[in-house]
Amino acid sequence: MSMDNKKMIFSGAQPTGSLTMGNYIGAIKNWKALEDEYNCIYSIVDLHSLTARQDPKKFKEMCISFLAQYLACGLDAKKNIIFFQSHVRQHTELAWILSCHTYLGELNRMTQFKEKSEKHRENINAGLFTYPVLQAADILLYQTSKVPVGEDQKQHLELSRDIAIRFNNTYGEIFVVPEHHIPKIGAKIMSLQEPNKKMSKSDENMNGTIFLMDTEQVTLKKIKRAVTDDRGKVAYNDEQLGIKNLMTIYSTLTKECVEKIEEKYAGKGYGAFKKDVAEIVIEHLRPFRAKYAELMNNRECLVDVYKEGAERAEEIAEKTMKKVRDNIGFIK
Ligand code: ATP
Numbered sequence: 561m562s563m564d565n566k567k568m569i570f571s572g573a574q575p576t577g578s579l580t581m582g583n584y585i586g587a588i589k590n591w592k593a594l595e596d597e598y599n600c601i602y603s604i605v606d607l608h609s610l611t612a613r614q615d616p617k618k619f620k621e622m623c624i625s626f627l628a629q630y631l632a633c634g635l636d637a638k639k640n641i642i643f644f645q646s647h648v649r650q651h652t653e654l655a656w657i658l659s660c661h662t663y664l665g666e667l668n669r670m671t672q673f674k675e676k677s678e679k680h681r682e683n684i685n686a687g688l689f690t691y692p693v694l695q696a697a698d699i700l701l702y703q704t705s706k707v708p709v710g711e712d713q714k715q716h717l718e719l720s721r722d723i724a725i726r727f728n729n730t731y732g733e734i735f736v737v738p739e740h741h742i743p744k745i746g747a748k749i750m751s752l753q754e755p756n757k758k759m760s761k762s763d764e765n766m767n768g769t770i771f772l773m774d775t776e777q778v779t780l781k782k783i784k785r786a787v788t789d790d791r792g793k794v795a796y797n798d799e800q801l802g803i804k805n806l807m808t809i810y811s812t813l814t815k816e817c818v819e820k821i822e823e824k825y826a827g828k829g830y831g832a833f834k835k836d837v838a839e840i841v842i843e844h845l846r847p848f849r850a851k852y853a854e855l856m857n858n859r860e861c862l863v864d865v866y867k868e869g870a871e872r873a874e875e876i877a878e879k880t881m882k883k884v885r886d887n888i889g890f891i892k
């Protein structure tokens with residue numbers, strides 16, 4: 561990737577568990593779509609994952625697996641910078657500085673913090689609370705214009721903007737003020753079991769989540785068992801959240817509009833529809849699984865990707881940090 565005057569994109573996902581259809585449709589599929597038009601930086605945000613307790617051995621393996629999953633989704637390591645967040649020290653340095661410019665009241669309003677601390681009452685740590693500040697540092701370090709994420713990250717993105725504006729007003733124009741890039745359809749894929757709840761990789765009920773690495777049989781079973789309703793009509797509306805969710809998956813993977821899907825299944829039952837959704841998902845994921853297996857058998861190639869990624873990321877991050885340190889008044 562040459563550092564021409566293309567705008568910057570930054571995004572990331574936590575390497576805990578494995579990628580879901582929600583991560584893919586809400587974020588990663590769109591990352592791929594942006595790789596020619598922008599300079600894209602995609603991070604595996606391992607520091608963020610520490611907000612939950614990790615077993616070191618398993619964590620290491622999950623991180624490598626995540627890198628292979630990113631690449632198996634089609635992200636091109638030549639076109640994009642792909643790296644582990646913990647390899648670029650500037651993230652934590654900027655996070656501290658930004659935390660001194662973020663108000664408790666702002667962090668208190670974050671719904672992700674409320675939800676996660678509700679779910680993990682035994683470990684409500686300070687990192688969980690300041691998580692959005694580290695996220696702001698990730699984004700602002702790279703002079704990012706756009707951040708492709710799912711709907712659930714909108715609030716964190718707004719906070720990143722507020723911090724950037726406040727910082728620029730205090731110390732001069734240092735940061736680009738980022739915008740979120742949220743897809744019109746598919747920004748919030750729902751759980752197959754509780755279609756009023758976001759599909760999530762940390763959900764206890766694994767039947768609600770389609771993992772990209774699920775086997776074909778498991779994918780088929782999960783989709784067949786997806787919760788629907790008793791109307792018996794394939795229609796896209798908020799009264800039929802389960803069907804709406806399956807239609808969203810269908811539509812984003814095939815690029816067919818929902819009206820067309822409604823037409824196609826008029827008069828047909830949910831059984832036929834679900835079978836087709838499963839087939840589409842399985843077909844879509846087949847190359848992913850093959851590529852993933854190949855990459856996991858070629859660890860050296862993965863090491864090259866993350867080492868080179870960190871070097872390239874650090875170069876950009878350090879440029880921003882120099883400006884930050886200078887404008888704050890730290891002695892050189
Ligand atoms: P966790 O369950 O560990 O909180 P998660 O599944 O929510 O994880 P993240 O790593 O927090 O995944 O998110 C990575 C990216 O995927 C983010 O941009 C997020 O907005 C997007 N994303 C996550 N879940 C969904 C979903 N169900 N629908 C659409 N986008 C999603």
Ligand code: LTN
Pocket residue numbers: 570571572573574605608694695698699707709713716
């Ligand atoms: N908080 C995000 C992951 C994340 C991120 C980022 C996304 C960490 N840093 C920077 C976009 C930009 C999440 O999906 N839970």
